[in-house]
Amino acid sequence: EVQLVQSGAEVKKPGESLKISCKGSGYSFTTYWIGWVRQMPGKGLEWMGIIYPGDSDTRYSPSFQGQVTISADKSISTAYLQCSSLKASDTAMYYCARRSNSSGAIDCWGQGTLVTVSS
C-alpha cells in the first residue's frame, strides 16, 4: 500500500524554525515527485513546491520561493519541508503529496501536519 506518513503536530514560537518530514512507503520513493501543500485556517489549498527525490530537482511556487526549503533524503525515503523565522501567519496544516507519473494527479496525500506558531 502506498503511504505517506508525516511527522506530528508542532507548536512553535515566532522566530523559531521548523522542519517537518514525510516518509514514503509502498512504492519507489526516488521515482515520484513529492510536493508540499499548505492550508491556513479557514483558507484554501496552496501549492508550495515539489521535489524529485531521485535527483533532488526542486521547483517552488513563486509565492513560496525563498520562504521555504524542500529537501529529500532518498536513503530513508523521506522528504522535508523547512521554514525559518516563523510567523503567526505560518500557522497552518501542511500536507505532503505524491504526484502520479502517469496522470500527473496528486494520487496520495500525507495525513497532514498541523503547525501552530504562537507566542
Add this chain to the structure above:
Amino acid sequence: SYELTQSPSVSVSPGQTARITCSGDALPKKYAYWYQLKSGQAPALVIHEDSKRPSGIPERFSGSSSGTVATLTISGAQVDDEADYYCYSADRSGNYGVFGGGTKLTVL
C-alpha cells in the same frame, strides 16, 4: 504568478446538478484535476486529466474542459457531496502546480 479562478460557492438541492468551474489561461494546454476536501480529511481526487474518474468515485462526478475553463459536474448531487472542491493544474511551464481558490458546495 499563475492563478486558477473558482467561484466561492455553489448551492443546489439534492438530486439537482451542480456545476463548478475553474478558469485559467493555461488550461487549454494543461490538464485540470479536481479534489474534494471535507473537514478533517485529506483531499480526495475526484477527476484527473480533465475528465477521467478514478476508481471508486461515483459516476455522478464528471469533468470537462473547454478553452480556458474546466468544469466539474455532479449530476444528482447528494447531501454527502457537500464539501469544498478545488481545481488543480500547472502553470504554462509545468514547473509548479496551482490550486484554485476552492468552491464550497452546499446541498440542501
